[in-house]
Amino acid sequence: MNENWFCEQISNLNVQENRLTALSEIRIRLYEISETSDVQLETLITNRLLNSPEFIECLNCKNEATEQCELTADILSICMSHLSLExxxxxxxxxxxxxxxxxxxxxxxxxxxLKQLERQRNKKKYVQISTELLIHILNGLNEDDSKVGLPAIGILTIVLEQHINDGCMKNKLLDMLTSNEIVKCRVYELAVNLAKQSASMLYQVEFLLDRALSELDNDDVLLQVNILEILAALAEQNHGLLYLENRQVFEIISRRVENVDQNPIDQLLIPGIMKFFGKTALVQPQKIIVDYSHMMQCLFESILSENVSILPAAFDTFANLTQTKKGKQLLDKYYPALIKETFEAMSSYLRNLSTDLKNRAFNTLEMVFSTESSNQTDIEDLFQKWFKYLAGEESMQFLMDYCRNPFPDIKVACLSFIKSVCFHKWGLVALKNTAGFVEFLLDRKIEFDKEAKYKKFELISLLADTDVFDMQINLQLRTYVNEGPYFVQSILDIATEGN
Known part of the structure; x- marks a missing residue:
């Protein structure tokens, strides 16, 4: 097999009746060449194919020519893997x-x-991309299809740093900001990705970030919400947080929450604003919890409001605020009464909300009670106090009722939450002292859903590695773990036990 054979097959692509056969043969031979590692032949064939009008014509197949589309896509993918960015x-x-x-x-x-660039970056090897190719990739930001737009953002995040000061690049990016909202948000996301890399890089993309901030005065609420979500990533880096503070972004947004009654349309911004502050609180809990009381009041009001349209964002924000030990301590110090009300409200929500929101509430509780490290003994009393707010001394019995729920997704969400609680010694003791709970977990005959079985297995594996149970229970737990999550007891064994 040589280059002449491929030339003959490429020529066959001109004849409609021969096209599928020729494409199929080319694909098979390309796979064979890949296995022989003949780099020179791979390069020759790849260049010949991608430069041939016949193959390019095949790429322009109509949607009804499904088999042709699939074959050409496979061939293009193989050819692309043989190309070097250099x-x-x-x-x-x-x-x-x-x-x-x-x-x-x-x-x-x-x-x-994108994959090649990521591999090179992991090897700490820099690859220069030509301006001509960069222009094509920048054009990808204008595509309606997100499957093109997203990898374009990824590529530009890696390579645009060396070109951001080029006049043509700046002008092209600015021109894109006159396009539709999807393109605008892609440009702003790219700017934030670049700005996160370093303070000097942030300075170079300020012309885009400042434009993003100006959009917060826009009448388009959906655009503002999307921009807030994009900008929140800036606060992950100290230099990004400093930029947001210097531009008084937190104050501006906080005032909009404070004056929401004067402009009812801003009510639609509340979920987006909460997400922005919540994501910032992941890295800067003190700043948000202590300095922005209006935002905190808004969050607690949203949780306690029973407004189901805003509860998902409120749950997520509360989870973010409690992700760090510092965040938990500050919440308990500055808002003890509201924290108590929040957990009591969560208990009510678990009884009364729709299935989706119940699952969301359990996921939030799981995040709240998860620990960032094993060294959190100084806030164990806080964890235990918060857990009791759910249903008093009977909190574990309250949760056991949800483990018996016939809906597998609620059962799985509840078991996940219980598992996070059982990383705490007091949680293990509470489970041990809840009548029938361990027996319920060990009973394989009542579980039919595969995911619930595995979640139960995870919890039992955790319990088996502790020292809170007596020898007999511990043996049962370890036997369960050794048998695996999907063990089924044979009929003969059950009959023998019955006898």
Whole structure:
């Protein structure tokens, strides 16, 4: 097999009746070449295919030509894996695929480029991409299909740092901000990704970040919510947080919450604003919990309001605020009464909300009671106090009732929460002292859902590694673990036990 054979098959692509056969043969031979590791032949064939009008014509197949579309996509994917980003001819080779009207073709090219860049970055090897190729990738931000837009953001996040000061790049990015909201948000997300890399990089993309901040005065509430979510990632880095503080972003947003009655439309912004403050609280709990009392009051009011449209965002924000030990301590110090009301409300919600929101509430509780490290003995009393707020001394019995729920997703969510509680010694003791709970967990005959079985197995594995149970119970727990999550007792064994 040689280059001449491929040339003959490429020529066959001109004849409609021969096209599928030729494409199928080309795909098979390309796989065979890949296995022989003949790099020179791989490069020759790849260049020949991607430059041939016949193959490019096949890439332009209509949706009804499903088999042709699949074959050409596979061939393109193989060819892309043989290309090197350092090839000087790469922009020319890829030009026809990057301007192809089918978004699925651009998706293959972009994803392959992104994977190669990520591999090079992991090896700490820098790859220079030509301006011509960068322009094509920037154009990917304008695509309607997110399968093109997202890898374009990923590629540009890696390579645009060296080109961000080029006049043509700046102008192109600014031009995109006159486009629709999807494109705007992609440009802003790219700017935040770059800004997170370093303080100097943030300075270079301030012209985009400042434009993003100006959008917060826009009448488009959905756009503002999306921009808030994008900007929240900036607070993960100290230099990003400093930028947001210097631009008084927290104060501006907090005032909008404070004056929401004067402009009812701002009510629609509340979930997005809470997410913004909640994500910031993951890295800066003191700043949010202590300095922005209006925001905290808004959060607690949202949780206690029973407004189901805002509860998911409120649950997520509360979980974020409690992700660090510092966050938990500050909440308990500054808002003890509201914290108590919150857990009592959660207990009520678990009884009365829809299934989806019950699961969301359990997921929130799981995050609240999860520990960031084993060294949290100084806040164990706080954890135990919060747990009792759910249902008093009978909190574990209260949860056991949900473990018996016929809906597997609620049962799984509850078991996950109980598992997070059982990482605490007091939680293990509470479970041990709840009549019938261990027996319920060990009973395999009452569980039919596969995911629930495995979640139960995870919890029992945790219990088996503790020292709170007596020898007999501990033996039963270890036997259960040794048998595995899906063990089924044979009929003969059950009959023998009955006798």
């Amino acid at each position: 090839q000087s001819t790469l922009p020319t080779i890829l030009e026809r695929t990057l301007t192809n009207p089918r978004s699925s073709i651009k998706t293959i090219v972009f994803n392959t480029i």
